[in-house]
Amino acid sequence: MARTATTKAKTEPENNLEKENAELREQLSAMMDMIKELQSKQNGEKTVTLQDEFRRRVTITSISTGGINLRTNTTGSAKPFRLERFGQTIPIIYEDLMDCINTDRWIFEEGFVYINDEQAIKEQYLEDAYKKFLTADKIKNILTFDDDKIAEMVANSTPEIQETIIKLVCDKINKGESINLNKVKVIGDSCNPPVKILEIAERLK
Structure with a gap:
């Protein structure tokens, strides 16, 4: 009987330890799921923010006395933008502006068009050009x-x-x-x- 009691005494702590380990594993699994969910949400928010950044509106102003034609690419699918006269200001989606800069960068570097957005100027590496620009x-x-x-x-x-x-x-x-x-x-x-x-x-x- 003593031997049986000793065996029982040893078995109960082992069972308790296994139970605690199982509970800890469940808690850890739940925490990992929460972390993954938070990371997923954060990544989603970053994507939305980036999309919003590309879709935001900026304005550009003609600083030339002639008419200026801008285009988002060199194909037939290009979006056209026209500035008719000196001082005319028009709104443009930032994504379209980036495409116009990539298509005809010289227009933006030589002083035909002024971008009224400091962030866009920096992101498009136009700071050196703007040192020679006047509004x-x-x-x-x-x-x-x-x-x-x-x-x-x-x-x-x-x-x-x-x-x-x-x-x-x-x-x-x-x-x-x-x-x-x-x-x-x-x-x-x-x-x-x-x-x-x-x-x-x-x-x-």
Whole structure:
């Protein structure tokens, strides 16, 4: 009987240990399932966020006096976007903008179009180009700045932006608007190469 009691005493702790181990395994399995579910949800949220990022709207502005045609690719399935005049601003889905940049990157690097979104400029690696860009507002109001600022802005801008400034100033001259001719000369002298804006205005009449 003593031997039987000893065997029973040893068996009960073993059974309890197995029971505890089984419970721990169940708890661990439940925790792993919860972790997988959370990871799945997080991955889903990231995917939605990325999709939303591509589908968000940004705006672009023409900083050229000519019409600008943008396209999302070079095939017949391309989405077209048209900017008719200087200063015109249109909305565009970011994904479409990326496609337009990939198709005709030179338009965005030389100063025909201004992207009104700092995040998009950084993501498309256009920061260096934008160091030479002026906003449509600054271009339009170039004659309101002091001479030193005018010289700095014009000298540091792209040839396309310099051409836009010249055309807008010539248009003001030919419309008979009251403008400071000294500042007009500063603009002409700061272009590369320097130009005589009054002579250009005369030819454009």
